[in-house]
Amino acid sequence: MSYFLSDRYETQDVLYETSHTRVVLVRALDTGDLHVIKGIRKDPTTPEHFFLEASLLQDLSHPGIPILLETEEDESYFYIVEEYIYGDSLDQYLLYHQNISQDTFLQFAMQLCEIIRYLHTHDPYPILHLDLKPDHIIVCGNQLKLIDFGNAKILTSSGNDFQNFGTKKYAAPEQKHGGAVDQRTDIYGLGKIFSYMLLFLPMQKRLRFLGLVTRMLRYDKGRRIADISRVQDHLQRVWQKNKKEKKNKKHLLNRIAVVGSESGVGATHVAVALVCYLNRAGFYAYYRNETEAPTLERMLQYNMACIGQDGMIYHEFFRGYLDDGPALAKGEPPYGIQVIDCGCRTDVTAGATIYVCSGRVWQRQEKVLAENMILVGNHFSRQEAGQYARVQKKRMYLFPWQKNPFHTTLAVQRLFSKMIERELLCEKKKQADA
Structure with a gap:
């Protein structure tokens, strides 16, 4: 050095x-x-x-x-x-997750558009990145970072002919064939990134963006979208339409407690898995720790997650709320569904409580459960679960085994889907639906 x-x-x-x-x-x-x-x-x-x-x-x-x-x-x-930019490249992120929600696609796409708009409207001359690709985008918590400006150029008023820049797979035709480049060259590269991201969306969700991406990827530069603001307008319209659709959906309770019958029965595992499932399904949910165990702090300590300016920590589909973060300083908790890890203590303010108990003989608790408690069993056989459910006069959900709470298996996804439909809808909404 x-x-x-x-x-x-x-x-x-x-x-x-x-x-x-x-x-x-x-x-x-x-x-x-x-x-x-x-x-x-x-x-x-x-x-x-x-x-x-x-x-x-x-x-x-x-x-x-x-x-x-x-x-x-x-x-x-x-x-x-x-x-120093901490995080995974967009390519690594997508390959690791295998699928993303429409909300995630829109958030990523709108952030990238805003970065490109900043470059294209730079004073006194626009800046062209000219090497847009997933490897040059870092997912850093809830913020995307565009890196590697080694091929970037300033577009002067006289115009420039830059040749052979960019990566072949993502470069616009004019880059490959020695033509003049301008803002539309970056829009082509962004369109290639969007088309790659769409592969990780459910098929029915891709249709909303195919027309936009097609116009961004036209071979003839003269027929291509010329201004990044037009891309932003299209994404904003889809975002607003998506918000209206969500308003018409059934609403979930906004505060869900997860309580263990005793320490070590898996309440934290269930709480973390529920947060990951809800975010993956398109609901905004976050984990709050009200136990004495420093769960979130340890995630940061071992680089399992990174912290955002909003006081939240991020790891894949998981979001956790740090009580000493900037969000607390504002005097109000973040918007979204709170999943509270209560340890063995009950939370009287919760709309519903998921009560996690163990089928192991030395961990069984004979306790009468409150009406709003949802019974989840760990390590129960089906016969034992049926007997315990009859004693409690409640339906019991058997939590499937999964090694990593951040990677919800199909069996866990099916369990949470049924639980939401049967147990976690707001009472006001249930009455409206009746």
């Missing part, structure tokens, strides 16, 4: 290294924040785009674009110090 930088940063890890380039993860000595230092060796073959990326990022300020902290050099290297 440069002498000028070693007095301010401590090396944590070497992320990437070649004969010409070195990328290092560092920690700032004054703040403790993590940053990335990109170093490139000084010689006649030093790529021009390295310097262009540095000069571009210096002028950009957007939550979806990495922050350039400083540039430096010594006798052997040029250095760029950037914000």
Whole structure:
């Protein structure tokens, strides 16, 4: 590391290294924040785009674009110090999840449009990214980050003919064939990303976006959508229509408690799995921990999740609310369905309580359950479950075995679907439906 930088940063890890380039993860000595230092060796073959990326990022300020902290050099290297972006690439995220909800698609698509709009309306000249692809988009909590501006160009008033930039699979025809590029070139690349994301949506949901994507991907640039704001308008209309459809759906109770008959019966597992299922199904739900166990803090400690500015932590379809986060400072909890992990304590304010009990003899509790309690059994045989349900005069849901609560199996999804339909609808809505 440069002498000028070693007095301010401590090396944590070497992320990437070649004969010409070195990328290092560092920690700032004054703040403790993590940053990335990109170093490139000084010689006649030093790529021009390295310097262009540095000069571009210096002028950009957007939550979806990495922050350039400083540039430096010594006798052997040029250095760029950037914000460290934690998360998975969009490609990794999609392949890992295999399917996403329409809400997730819209949130991702609208964030990407906003980043591209910022670049295309940059003053005094528009900036073209020219290498849009899923690998260059990082899912960082609830914020997408667009990275790698090595191929970006400033579009001056005189116009430019840039050739052979971008990745072949996502590059627009004019990039491949040496034509002039403009904002429509980025719109083509964004359309390719959208078409890839649509593969992970249910078939019936894809139809709403196929017309838009087709217009973004027209081979003839003159017939392609020319302004990113038109893409944003289309997505906003679908978003509003989606909100109206949700209003007509049956509403879930907004506070659901999960209580264990005693410690160790799996109440936290059930609570986490329910949050993941609800978010995956298109409902906004979040987990609140009212036990003494530091569940969410441990997730952060072991890098299982990342924290957003809203005081929530994010991991795949899971969302958890930190009671000491910014959301609490605002004086009100976030909007959405609260799934409260109560441990062994009851919550009288909950609209419904999921009571988790164990079929193991040493963990059984003979207790009369309240009317609003939903009985969930862990480690019960069907015969034992039937006997216990008759004693309690309640329906019992047998929770299927699953190794990871964040990855809801089909059996768990079917269980929660039945539970929602039978038990977790708002009473007001039930009466309206009767």
